[in-house]
Amino acid sequence: MQIEVPKKKKICLICCRGGSKTIKNKNIKFFCSKPLIYWSINNILKSKVFDRIILSTDSKKIVKFVKKFKIEIPGLRPKKLATSKSNQFDTHKYIFKKLNINDENSIVCVYNNNPFISSHLIVKSFNLFKKNKYRGLVVDAATVGGDYIAPKQFNISKNKILYFNKKQFLRIKLNRQALKKFYTNIYNLRWGKPSVLANFDKFKEQIIKNNNKYIFLKKIQNFDLDDAEDWKIAEAVFKCNEKKFF
Numbered sequence: 428m429q430i431e432v433p434k435k436k437k438i439c440l441i442c443c444r445g446g447s448k449t450i451k452n453k454n455i456k457f458f459c460s461k462p463l464i465y466w467s468i469n470n471i472l473k474s475k476v477f478d479r480i481i482l483s484t485d486s487k488k489i490v491k492f493v494k495k496f497k498i499e500i501p502g503l504r505p506k507k508l509a510t511s512k513s514n515q516f517d518t519h520k521y522i523f524k525k526l527n528i529n530d531e532n533s534i535v536c537v538y539n540n541n542p543f544i545s546s547h548l549i550v551k552s553f554n555l556f557k558k559n560k561y562r563g564l565v566v567d568a569a570t571v572g573g574d575y576i577a578p579k580q581f582n583i584s585k586n587k588i589l590y591f592n593k594k595q596f597l598r599i600k601l602n603r604q605a606l607k608k609f610y611t612n613i614y615n616l617r618w619g620k621p622s623v624l625a626n627f628d629k630f631k632e633q634i635i636k637n638n639n640k641y642i643f644l645k646k647i648q649n650f651d652l653d654d655a656e657d658w659k660i661a662e663a664v665f666k667c668n669e670k671k672f673f
Contacts, residue, residue, distance in 0.1 A: 445486025
């Protein structure tokens with residue numbers, strides 16, 4: 428049964444650009460026998476949360492595949508909004524302005540192409556947003572392993588290791604069990620008002636406030652598909668856990 432928000436449309440915005448430096452045609456490359464974007468769209472449709480599903484892309488190949496799902500594609504995105512250095516929030520702003528999506532008529536879920544964000548997580552995230560009276564943001568997050576926390580991170584310059592914060596590094600406990608839990612935002616899924624999602628600075632300002640809610644991803648739900656090795660690992664995990672995602 429579809430959940431209703433009085434006077435406001437529930438919009439899902441999927442941003443998929445065609446270019447990928449590490450994995451060619453990543454968004455339509457076959458992942459577990461289906462194009463990667465198929466799994467995301469399937470999860471979005473299965474959730475039955477949204478009044479409108481909009482896909483923004485610069486790729487005719489992606490458009491050709493997605494058309495069969497009868498979701499909105501408001502023309503090709505300008506090339507300047509589809510480079511590896513483009514600010515995705517500028518794309519949000521472009522789509523919102525083009526389709527007259529604003530705080531008065533809509534709430535938005537920006538959904539990055541991730542097959543592990545299941546329909547159940549989408550419903551759960553919307554219910555959190557609804558319970559919070561559509562204030563702040565709902566974003567996904569995950570725990571950071573003890574070997575990767577910020578105090579252990581460094582740059583290398585002229586063959587020298589430069590820790591970001593030497594004082595924090597010196598305070599680190601030897602055993603990971605003695606460390607507090609650390610978390611990081613993932614941003615594969617984020618609910619919010621169009622005005623906040625249209626500007627990265629506003630989004631960051633909202634993130635540090637206390638009226639946000641979080642969906643926490645398990646290890647088997649959080650993968651960056653940045654190279655061939657990532658892809659193989661993610662496919663193996665997906666095949667073993669597919670029933671959990673659908």
